Amino acid sequence: MEVLESVFDALMIYGAIIILIAVFFCLGRAIVGPGAPDRVTAILIISTKTVVIIALLALIYGYSYYVDIAVVYALMGFIATVGVAKYMEKGALE
């Protein structure tokens, strides 16, 4: 039982590090990407991964109010993506 708990704690910490490395690869695509849709895709993926990282940090450190920040960040990433895509499509935010 205690072995499994320590395995899960280590899995949370190393999972946060793995997702952070993945975020840096996504940032490379956001810099390189040949057009605006590739960059918006990379930003969408980065925002989703950031939500997961914040939720992981909330359980690693035991700060339960970090989960509220994760809720707000999920909303913000979706609104930003849809706003940029609509601006790309119509030339204005209508």
Added chain:
Amino acid sequence: MWSYISLILSIIFMIGGLFFLSVGVVGLIRLPDTYTRLHATTKCDTMGAGLVLVALALQADFTVAAKLIIITVFIWVTNPTAAHVIAKAAYVTGFPPIKKFHRDFIDGGDEQ
């Protein structure tokens, strides 16, 4: 007994979620086209984020678990919607699909 089962389930879900999140990034880097990149990343990212958040919710208190489930449902609804909006904007703006698998369903898709 239930804590034992939920811990094993959490470990399995966490490993699966990390696998899906990593595979989505490989698709984002390697694939040749905007639409194929969307196809790879959004599905893998939705699945991976859902698995990791459910694995965390099995180990948290009730209020924290409820908030994590709310985030999971929200991501499951909004991530495919955002991918659809990006793909439509890319198509209208004039980014061509890759020619190898080209089959245009919006502009003259009936006669192939």
